Amino acid sequence: AQTVTQSQPEMSVQEAETVTLSCTYDTSESDYYLFWYKQPPSRQMILVIRQEAYKQQNATENRFSVNFQKAAKSFSLKISDSQLGDAAMYFCAYRSREGAQKLVFGQGTRLTINP
Amino acid sequence: ETGVTQSPTHLIKTRGQQVTLRCSSQSGHNTVSWYQQALGQGPQFIFQYYREEENGRGNFPPRFSGLQFPNYSSELNVNALELDDSALYLCASSLLRGSFTDTQYFGPGTRLTVL
Numbered sequence: 001a002q003t004v005t006q007s008q009p010e011m012s013v014q015e016a017e018t019v020t021l022s023c024t025y026d027t028s029e030s031d032y033y034l035f036w037y038k039q040p041p042s043r044q045m046i047l048v049i050r051q052e053a054y055k056q057q058n059a060t061e062n063r064f065s066v067n068f069q070k071a072a073k074s075f076s077l078k079i080s081d082s083q084l085g086d087a088a089m090y091f092c093a094y095r096s097r098e099g100a101q102k103l104v105f106g107q108g109t110r111l112t113i114n115p
Numbered sequence: 116e117t118g119v120t121q122s123p124t125h126l127i128k129t130r131g132q133q134v135t136l137r138c139s140s141q142s143g144h145n146t147v148s149w150y151q152q153a154l155g156q157g158p159q160f161i162f163q164y165y166r167e168e169e170n171g172r173g174n175f176p177p178r179f180s181g182l183q184f185p186n187y188s189s190e191l192n193v194n195a196l197e198l199d200d201s202a203l204y205l206c207a208s209s210l211l212r213g214s215f216t217d218t219q220y221f222g223p224g225t226r227l228t229v230l
Contacts, residue, residue: 105157
């Protein structure tokens with residue numbers, strides 16, 4: 001079974017600075033998807049960024065980018081120019097390409113933005 | 116385009132009772148997945164429905180059951196409620212085409228409290 005580990009329960013960063021959230025996963029599959037979801041205090045889970053394992057190029061969405069290291073099974077999220085609205089729980093998630101395609105989530109990292 | 120909606124927002128039940136939670140999928144989506152998120156934890160996959168059939172199930176007992184309707188909306192039913200069932204229940208919809216499932220988009224959740 002696949003597992004996802006987020007080793008940082010909490011992180012904080014100054015507004016306008018850069019922060020990196022860590023995620024590692026365990027799988028025997030070669031083709032899969034990885035995601036970062038954001039859950040603000042209002043609780044609706046929002047997709048931040050998605051990475052397909054067969055793509056070597058790291059995904060980027062505006063101020064959000066990932067560092068995908070397939071051999072190391074590492075998938076970190078970098079947030080540049082942090083904004084107050086970035087404050088939230090961030091979840092790393094894994095999904096197989098085949099089968100029920102359920103999302104397997106990590107425990108989450110609570111990100112605080114200091115003004 | 117209408118997003119994923121869930122009802123009710125909050126619910127309080129007592130042990131042994133039964134509960135039904137509802138989810139309307141995003142326009143154009145044909146698959147619904149349900150997740151349980153205990154306080155301070157990442158979401159756990161309960162099951163997924165596609166074409167009104169269960170399409171995968173997580174490690175949850177049979178008293179967790181579901182339905183999907185022809186309009187792709189879905190219900191989650193929980194019988195014989197236990198205190199540990201207190202959680203945020205998240206619904207996510209996606210589009211399944213052949214063996215490929217697109218990204219899952221989440222609703223705002225239903226907060227269930229069991230007393």
